[in-house]
Amino acid sequence: MTNKNSRSTDNGTKEFSVFSALIPLFIMISAMMVAIIILEADPHVPLILGTITGIIVALVHGFKWKETEEMLYKGITLALPAIVIIMLVGLVIGSWIGGGVVATMIYYGLMIIDPTYFLLTICIICSIVSLAIGSSWSTMATVGVAGMGIGMSMGINPAIIAGAVISGSYFGDKMSPLSDTTNLAAGLTHTDLFEHIRHMLYTTIPGLIIALTVFFFIGRSSAAAGASPEEISSMMTAMQENFVITPWLLLVPLAVILCIVIKFPALPALGIGITLGFLAQIFIQGGSTAEAMSTLMDGFVIETTNEMVNSLFNAGGLMSMMYTVSLTIVAMTFAGVLEYSGMLKALMNQILKIAKGTFGLISATVLSAIATNATCSEQYISIVVPSRMYLRSFIENNLHTKNLSRSLEDGGTLTSVFFAWNTCGVFIYGTLGVAVWEYAPYAVLNYSVPVIALILAATGIGIQKTTDAEKKALLDEIYNDETKTAAE
Known part of the structure; x- marks a missing residue:
């Protein structure tokens, strides 16, 4: 059964509405707030609830159980290293x-x-x-x-x-x-x-x-x-x-x-x-x-x-x-469902529709990387997914790609430490013995850099533009790479 809020693309994957894609996130975040703030419990169960909700949403939108099961395993595979x-x-x-x-x-x-x-x-x-x-x-x-x-x-x-x-x-x-x-x-x-x-x-x-x-x-x-x-x-x-x-x-x-x-x-x-x-x-x-x-x-x-x-x-x-290993595994099952079902892509596409101009694109990249850290629990995904989503838009707006690469690191690399269920937050708790909500106010570099990135985007300081010739060369390079990848 395929829900009216989704449709299949040419390659057989599903496209979700923003509302549908937000349901697992809403359930997970709500459960997380109750568990951690009110009950002072661990984040495992809220993540499991979010994963179950994500699977249900995927099944309603036409995925088969075997496909959702593979999403779980793919998510865990990402965290094995x-x-x-x-x-x-x-x-x-x-x-x-x-x-x-x-x-x-x-x-x-x-x-x-x-x-x-x-x-x-x-x-x-x-x-x-x-x-x-x-x-x-x-x-x-x-x-x-x-x-x-x-x-x-x-x-x-x-x-x-x-x-x-x-x-x-x-x-x-x-x-x-x-x-x-x-x-x-x-x-x-x-x-x-x-x-x-x-x-x-x-x-x-x-x-x-x-x-x-x-x-x-x-x-x-x-x-x-x-x-x-x-x-x-x-x-x-x-x-x-x-x-x-x-x-x-x-x-x-x-x-x-x-x-x-x-x-x-x-x-x-x-x-x-x-x-x-x-x-x-x-x-x-x-x-x-x-x-x-x-x-x-x-x-x-x-x-x-x-x-x-x-x-x-x-x-x-x-x-x-x-404890740290189990939390990593649970977090990555949730990440796997969001990433491989296409729910995360649906949310990114919506952001891309409203991101206009230099400030819009850079702020969208930084915020998307932060959101990916929060939802997909893995620092690498926070760099990989937004890079795929925003690369062409940066080039077409005559913004040098190093603006994008910097924004990915400003929003992705640094903010992974602020989520207890992200692999970085989990690692820090296991290694230093301090919980995220305790050290977060003092991880000064990690939250000041994204703010500085947004200020520079708004003022235009440190933003590198490209000429039309450089823009064409970059678009040709991307096209050639995509063609080569498709052929392989």
Whole structure:
């Protein structure tokens, strides 16, 4: 049965009305608000309700059950690389805690870093590391974990620390030529990679300056209200009593970062980190092989008289990431139904109808990327789908494609952290241990850059136009690529 609100296209897919496409979103968002705000429950069930609603809408519009089932599996398939990394990060955290790596980083961090400038410092460090390795996730899983421990030991609010870590990590993720999202945005829009990166300076550098300024002033007040020197000294003593603290253990995170810098794939690099942490627990900390294996599975367990030490080091392990993995899977079933049924495309097409001129197109791209992060739960989809929808419109309006590539990153790469069911929000919760609604106000870079992007679009500052000859060349290039893809 085919509903009157939809029709089939020439290639057999269905076209949905905006009303029909909004139904699953409305159900999911409404259920999410009730679950999280009123019931203080987890986001899994609202996402499942949204998925069920999406399937029902798809069936009513003429899809067969087998087709909707395949949409679920396709959505999960998109998240498989993220799921593997999430599980490995659980192993990294467990082995590094058990091996004394985290304790060593925290111990020396407390000795070196002034609490007044800690937030500023950790943001800058994360920016440098992520710029060098091109990965926000790897930065947060290494430097970020240590930063959380150091800052919490100083008595700083974990949500603020997470905001500083996220802001720095995503600066590098957005600006590094090694970043997958950076290369994806440039490639999909037919933009030279380094031209794309240079064009992002207009929005990202002001965003970083704003973030660093905010963390400078917050740091001054946080330090005054933080842990006393006596409390920090007590923590350091407790760590010395329970771990072997040695500078040699700093070679473990440095080895992982070096592997990524020299372009090792993420999985082998993390595997090296896990192995080194595992060996450190046995040969440096004096633990048994059975204890080290248990740490990898269930996390490290410690009981001391210092409550802060207990809260910091009772963590990690594969099982600690199962909540995160399950949320990722559930979120991607919802994303799969919206993307592969065509409901998301229906919503994007409606936006495209009302997007006129430079400000209209750029604001539509930024907002569409944010909406895709919210609905499809995956950072990559927030770049891929809007790029397909808006590319021709940008070119036909004599807007250089680097305006589109920048807008995709301003709205897509950065805002993925603001949704608890997005793979990025899920990863951050599992890695840093802070919920989205707690760190969101402090992820300053991530929300200031999209605002700056809209201001530039409205004023025309930093907007690159094309000549008619360049416009024709770009349209010919796209046509040739589409023809080649169709032939294949």
